[in-house]
Amino acid sequence: MDATSPDKIIVEGFQHFFETADGPVQATGLIDLKIPAAEFVTLVGPSGCGKTTLLKAIAGFITPTRGRIVCDGKTVTGPGRDRGVVFQELAILPWRTVRRNIGHGLEIAGVPKAERERTVARLVALTGLKGFEDRYPHELSGGMRQRVAVARTWAADPDIILMDEPFAAVDAMTRLTLQEELASLTFSTRKTVFFITHSVDEAVFLADRVLVMSKRPGRIKASIEVPRRKAGGRDWESFTTDPEMQAICEQVLRLVRDERMDGAARPGETPDPLKEAS
Amino acid sequence: MSDAKPVRTDTLTWKLLPALPFVALIAGWSIYWLIARPPVGTLPPAWAVTEALWQLAADGELLQNTLASLGRLLLGTTVGVVTGVVGGFLVGLNRRAADFLNPLVVFFNAISGIVWLPLMIGWLGIGTALVVFLIWNTVFFLVFQNTVLGVRLVPPVLEQSVETLGGSRLHIILNVTLPGALPYILSGIRSGLGFGWRALIAAELVGATVGLGQMIFRAAEFHRADIIIAGCLVIGLLGVLMDRYLLAPIEKHTIERWGLVTPSRGI
Amino acid sequence: MTMTAVSAPAAAGAPPRRPSPLASGLLGAGKFLAPFAAVVALWWAIKAGFDLPDRILVSPYQVLVTFWNLLSRGVLADYAATSLYQIGVAVVVSAVVGIPLGFAIGSNAYVARALGLFLRFFQGVSGISWLPLAIIWFGFTDTTVQVIVVYTLVVPVIFNTMLGVRAIPPSYALALRSLGAGTFRVVKDVYLPGALPSIVVGLRLGMGYGWRALIAAEMLIRQGGLGDLIFGARTFGQIDRIICGMIAIGVLYVVVDRLIVQPIENLTVARWGVLRK
Numbered sequence: 001m002d003a004t005s006p007d008k009i010i011v012e013g014f015q016h017f018f019e020t021a022d023g024p025v026q027a028t029g030l031i032d033l034k035i036p037a038a039e040f041v042t043l044v045g046p047s048g049c050g051k052t053t054l055l056k057a058i059a060g061f062i063t064p065t066r067g068r069i070v071c072d073g074k075t076v077t078g079p080g081r082d083r084g085v086v087f088q089e090l091a092i093l094p095w096r097t098v099r100r101n102i103g104h105g106l107e108i109a110g111v112p113k114a115e116r117e118r119t120v121a122r123l124v125a126l127t128g129l130k131g132f133e134d135r136y137p138h139e140l141s142g143g144m145r146q147r148v149a150v151a152r153t154w155a156a157d158p159d160i161i162l163m164d165e166p167f168a169a170v171d172a173m174t175r176l177t178l179q180e181e182l183a184s185l186t187f188s189t190r191k192t193v194f195f196i197t198h199s200v201d202e203a204v205f206l207a208d209r210v211l212v213m214s215k216r217p218g219r220i221k222a223s224i225e226v227p228r229r230k231a232g233g234r235d236w237e238s239f240t241t242d243p244e245m246q247a248i249c250e251q252v253l254r255l256v257r258d259e260r261m262d263g264a265a266r267p268g269e270t271p272d273p274l275k276e277a278s
Numbered sequence: 279m280s281d282a283k284p285v286r287t288d289t290l291t292w293k294l295l296p297a298l299p300f301v302a303l304i305a306g307w308s309i310y311w312l313i314a315r316p317p318v319g320t321l322p323p324a325w326a327v328t329e330a331l332w333q334l335a336a337d338g339e340l341l342q343n344t345l346a347s348l349g350r351l352l353l354g355t356t357v358g359v360v361t362g363v364v365g366g367f368l369v370g371l372n373r374r375a376a377d378f379l380n381p382l383v384v385f386f387n388a389i390s391g392i393v394w395l396p397l398m399i400g401w402l403g404i405g406t407a408l409v410v411f412l413i414w415n416t417v418f419f420l421v422f423q424n425t426v427l428g429v430r431l432v433p434p435v436l437e438q439s440v441e442t443l444g445g446s447r448l449h450i451i452l453n454v455t456l457p458g459a460l461p462y463i464l465s466g467i468r469s470g471l472g473f474g475w476r477a478l479i480a481a482e483l484v485g486a487t488v489g490l491g492q493m494i495f496r497a498a499e500f501h502r503a504d505i506i507i508a509g510c511l512v513i514g515l516l517g518v519l520m521d522r523y524l525l526a527p528i529e530k531h532t533i534e535r536w537g538l539v540t541p542s543r544g545i
Numbered sequence: 546m547t548m549t550a551v552s553a554p555a556a557a558g559a560p561p562r563r564p565s566p567l568a569s570g571l572l573g574a575g576k577f578l579a580p581f582a583a584v585v586a587l588w589w590a591i592k593a594g595f596d597l598p599d600r601i602l603v604s605p606y607q608v609l610v611t612f613w614n615l616l617s618r619g620v621l622a623d624y625a626a627t628s629l630y631q632i633g634v635a636v637v638v639s640a641v642v643g644i645p646l647g648f649a650i651g652s653n654a655y656v657a658r659a660l661g662l663f664l665r666f667f668q669g670v671s672g673i674s675w676l677p678l679a680i681i682w683f684g685f686t687d688t689t690v691q692v693i694v695v696y697t698l699v700v701p702v703i704f705n706t707m708l709g710v711r712a713i714p715p716s717y718a719l720a721l722r723s724l725g726a727g728t729f730r731v732v733k734d735v736y737l738p739g740a741l742p743s744i745v746v747g748l749r750l751g752m753g754y755g756w757r758a759l760i761a762a763e764m765l766i767r768q769g770g771l772g773d774l775i776f777g778a779r780t781f782g783q784i785d786r787i788i789c790g791m792i793a794i795g796v797l798y799v800v801v802d803r804l805i806v807q808p809i810e811n812l813t814v815a816r817w818g819v820l821r822k
């Protein structure tokens with residue numbers, strides 16, 4: 001792989017099985033994927049189709065059963081500072097205050113305290129956590145904790161940000177702000193983002209490209225380009241009134257919905273769980 | 279049952295209720311003693327126990343024995359905690375070692391503590407070394423097993439998240455695994471201290487020449503029931519005080535502050 | 546965190562390759578015995594390496610011979626039967642006394658208030674501390690041992706029953722009452738099954754504590770039992786007998802705990818879906 005390739009992340013012939021007590025379980029189908037630098041890619045797909053598995057493989061926590069993953073021209077063998085992760089589960093440390101959680105990555109990198117404090121203060125303001133800097137996570141609401149997790153990853157300033165449904169537990173109002181901030185921030189800093197969500201609106205709003213996965217074992221069944229974000233940012237007001245955007249939303253929604261229904265099942269029915277498992 | 283009406287806690291009855299069984303016990307004891315007049319060596323009157331306690335305290339015997347016991351407890355528990363935590367981390371972080379050692383841990387845990395007394399008397403002789411060994415053996419397994427459990431139960435995602443921030447293995451062990459396992463470690467230390475104290479008394483009954491256990495065992499030979507009861511009161515009181523003023527505050531300042539829950543213990 | 550790579554066929558649900566039951570059984574037994582083999586080897590090396598006399602340490606082989614002797618002459622069975630009988634009686638007595646008491650404390654605030662401190666106080670004085678007094682009262686007899694063991698065993702039963710009763714959401718009982726159930730039915734259908742897993746846990750813990758107290762008491766009372774066996778052997782410097790007795794104590798405890806008590810606990814805990822690690 002030559003280092004000058006425009007693709008920041010390359011997933012090649014990826015396929016993953018989990019070893020369980022009852023033998024191997026296939027978590028994803030065959031996946032090939034290229035994400036150019038500074039692209040914002042969102043991934044939607046039915047629950048259990050393997051989204052988190054793919055993300056964890058890119059992060060370096062899972063060694064692919066088949067295929068390989070290349071970031072910045074280097075094959076991924078483990079986690080690294082260049083790829084920040086916001087996990088689906090809450091993953092901030094209960095024994096650190098908000099301030100020390102957000103500054104943790106900088107602390108590890110040996111950034112001097114004064115500079116660290118400045119960065120933390122900026123992110124605290126950005127994520128609306130002012131006044132809570134010295135609280136412990138259990139003293140915050142669920143949404144606030146998730147904002148701490150997002151801020152911690154941003155503070156470490158990685159090139160690639162991998163996010164697994166980061167806003168699922170955040171209240172609707174804050175979510176809108178965070179999404180707008182994320183869109184403009186990642187654009188201006190030219191971050192490469194891989195973002196998993198269940199919300200079609202969110203996926204289209206944030207993305208340069210939306211990927212749709214089929215149900216387990218999931219493959220990438222569609223890739224939809226979203227016209228370049230103008231002037232970097234987006235806002236929900238213009239998004240909801242933009243017919244082009246709404247058309248894309250509808251298209252993605254249709255693709256996702258198709259996945260949820262088997263040929264046999266009628267609309268509105270949930271697929272037979274036994275059938276899905278086999 | 280618990281679907282009963284709410285309880286009024288501001289009444290005098292409610293406030294005095296905890297004293298009731300103690301008062302009843304002492305009253306029943308005194309009445310029995312006044313009517314039946316059992317030999318003092320078998321059952322002394324309640325006031326004789328206070329007298330014995332005073333006597334023991336006055337001639338320094340109580341202090342000497344208490345200090346001997348507490349010193350052994352401190353030594354045995356410290357060694358037990360250090361070896362238990364270190365061993366627990368090594369094994370908790372290493373699946374293969376854990377799988378290999380597990381059968382041994384199960385077996386030696388089943389014979390931990392006092393069961394070693396006969397063998398160890400031969401090796402270590404009667405005295406502090408023997409008692410300290412038995413305390414260590416009791417404390418070690420409680421701390422070790424709790425540490426292994428605690429290390430295992432730290433959510434992997436916490437460790438992974440710090441790994442993505444660039445944290446080294448050592449950084450993660452010290453900043454994530456250790457505090458994450460702390461509730462279990464502390465709970466192990468807490469019950470270790472409780473059971474170590476019990477093991478100490480049992481060990482001292484025959485395995486020492488001074489100490490609270492030896493004091494009450496010798497009193498049995500001389501039929502001094504008053505000294506035994508006084509000794510038991512001191513033993514119980516010290517056990518409760520250590521738990522309340524030594525370990526409970528540590529939990530309050532760490533795991534409660536962090537909003538983690540204390541894993542429930544037997545009692 | 547790395548997952549093991551699997552080279553199985555790509556199709557989901559492909560038949561997993563697993564070893565035959567016999568092979569995996571043998572493997573399991575080997576895995577279980579290997580660490581003990583290591584300990585025995587170490588023991589042997591120490592014995593031979595330092596050339597220790599038999600009154601300090603006997604060889605594993607000597608222990609095996611003695612074990613066989615004790616077993617074939619029924620000596621071991623005799624001592625073990627005494628211990629098992631004692632612990633069995635103590636479990637029954639503690640269940641009969643402790644469970645109703647635990648229910649009373651768990652369900653009635655006044656009883657809880659009245660007895661809480663009292664129980665906590667006596668819990669602080671371990672059973673074995675009362676041994677000298679019990680010797681004065683009951684002499685060097687089985688009764689003394691029994692008293693100490695029951696004292697030790699009953700407290701965890703009471704406390705865990707109490708915790709079990711307290712943990713039942715009041716809405717369960719209310720729901721049944723609204724269906725017209727009487728107190729008896731509420732106790733039978735809600736409190737008893739709800740508290741059962743916790744009661745079993747209490748009995749199991751109590752047995753563990755009680756077993757140790759039993760061995761300790763038997764050592765001093767010397768009226769039979771495995772504690773008597775090992776402490777008696779001490780007087781004659783029979784290290785082989787002591788080690789045999791220790792092995793018997795360990796094995797019996799593990800067997801009773803793992804093969805009888807834990808399955809009951811798993812059954813109740815699993816059936817009621819109470820999560821325990």
Ligand SMILES: Nc1ncnc2c1ncn2[C@@H]1O[C@H](COP(=O)(O)OP(=O)(O)OP(=O)(O)O)[C@@H](O)[C@H]1O
Pocket residue numbers: 018019020025026027028046047048049050051052053054088216
């Ligand atoms: N550690 C594991 N061991 C065994 N199977 C696993 C493991 N992790 C995930 N799986 C299985 O792999 C499949 C994909 O899981 P994954 O977590 O990637 O799904 P997902 O798309 O992220 O779902 P969701 O949207 O619900 O988060 C699932 O069927 C899951 O049961």
Ligand SMILES: [Mg+2]
Pocket residue numbers: 051052053088164
């Ligand atoms: Mg997921």
